[in-house]
Amino acid sequence: MTVFTTRLTGSEQLAEGTRAFYLERPAGFDYQPGQAVDLLLVETTEGQTLQNVSHTFSLVSAPHEPQLTLATRMRDSQYKRTLGSMPEGTPLWLDGPFGTALVPDSTQRPLVLIAGGIGITPFISILRDAAYRQSQRPVRLLYSNRRPEDCAFLAELQALECTIPTFRMLATMTNMASTAAHWTGATGYLNEAVITGFCQDIQQPLYYLSGPPALVEAMYDILEGAGIDEDDIFSESFTGY
Numbered sequence: 001m002t003v004f005t006t007r008l009t010g011s012e013q014l015a016e017g018t019r020a021f022y023l024e025r026p027a028g029f030d031y032q033p034g035q036a037v038d039l040l041l042v043e044t045t046e047g048q049t050l051q052n053v054s055h056t057f058s059l060v061s062a063p064h065e066p067q068l069t070l071a072t073r074m075r076d077s078q079y080k081r082t083l084g085s086m087p088e089g090t091p092l093w094l095d096g097p098f099g100t101a102l103v104p105d106s107t108q109r110p111l112v113l114i115a116g117g118i119g120i121t122p123f124i125s126i127l128r129d130a131a132y133r134q135s136q137r138p139v140r141l142l143y144s145n146r147r148p149e150d151c152a153f154l155a156e157l158q159a160l161e162c163t164i165p166t167f168r169m170l171a172t173m174t175n176m177a178s179t180a181a182h183w184t185g186a187t188g189y190l191n192e193a194v195i196t197g198f199c200q201d202i203q204q205p206l207y208y209l210s211g212p213p214a215l216v217e218a219m220y221d222i223l224e225g226a227g228i229d230e231d232d233i234f235s236e237s238f239t240g241y
């Protein structure tokens with residue numbers, strides 16, 4: 001892999017405790033939708049040596065976009081405190097891209113994308129790319145969050161349902177008891193009945209799982225239990241959550 005030099009060009013809040021970070025796209029940095037990078041911070045803004053200078057992030061941006069976007073849950077780790085307090089223009093290093101370029105073009109089989117929380121990041125890249133290329137491939141997204149205020153990219157995903165005629169999303173909230181937010185969509189955990197019911201109009205899909213390891217393992221078990229061939233299941237486990 002190649003290490004590229006970049007710069008932070010801005011950041012914004014996407015959902016409660018979740019921020020997007022915008023980076024200059026270095027010359028020659030080419031990638032596939034759904035790939036990831038290692039983001040190396042040079043030094044902390046706390047005047048200490050970073051214990052863990054590099055974290056892996058999926059690219060949210062799609063290859064046609066002029067800038068790179070990452071998104072993360074802003075937990076109270078030394079790495080995230082440093083990232084979150086960096087001024088615009090701060091130099092950074094990118095190692096990558098890498099990862100199973102998630103959606104092979106060699107097949108036009110429908111896709112079922114299952115995301116837990118911040119696991120939505122590679123799927124935003126894939127869907128932005130599908131919209132840009134006016135893809136006709138059927139895609140179903142099942143997106144689980146605890147509460148509406150945790151749900152990053154919700155408005156963009158709802159808009160993409162209009163832009164991509166073959167795309168449908170089911171967003172579900174698993175902990176409405178802890179919020180006063182308005183939500184008229186689905187609630188409760190994803191299970192076999194919910195997944196198969198939502199995807200019953202598509203044939204022989206490929207399944208992609210993305211999110212915290214516990215979510216990915218749980219979804220894998222459900223799909224295997226439903227008789228899905230393990231060769232048709234791909235997963236991106238966000239180690240560290």
Ligand SMILES: Cc1cc2nc3c(=O)[nH]c(=O)nc-3n(C[C@H](O)[C@H](O)[C@H](O)COP(=O)(O)OP(=O)(O)OC[C@H]3O[C@@H](n4cnc5c(N)ncnc54)[C@H](O)[C@@H]3O)c2cc1C
Pocket residue numbers: 036052055056057058059071072073074075076077078079080099118121122236237238239240241
């Ligand atoms: C392929 C891939 C894509 C990812 N994409 C995203 C993304 O788009 N957005 C996002 O927010 N997060 C993503 N992650 C997770 C991210 O790399 C961090 O691990 C996570 O954000 C937690 O970092 P932290 O600073 O909050 O916690 P930390 O305190 O840094 O980490 C929490 C604990 O996990 C351990 N840990 C952290 N990273 C790793 C690792 N890579 N391998 C093994 N142990 C580790 C630490 O040692 C610590 O014990 C991805 C991970 C992978 C592997």
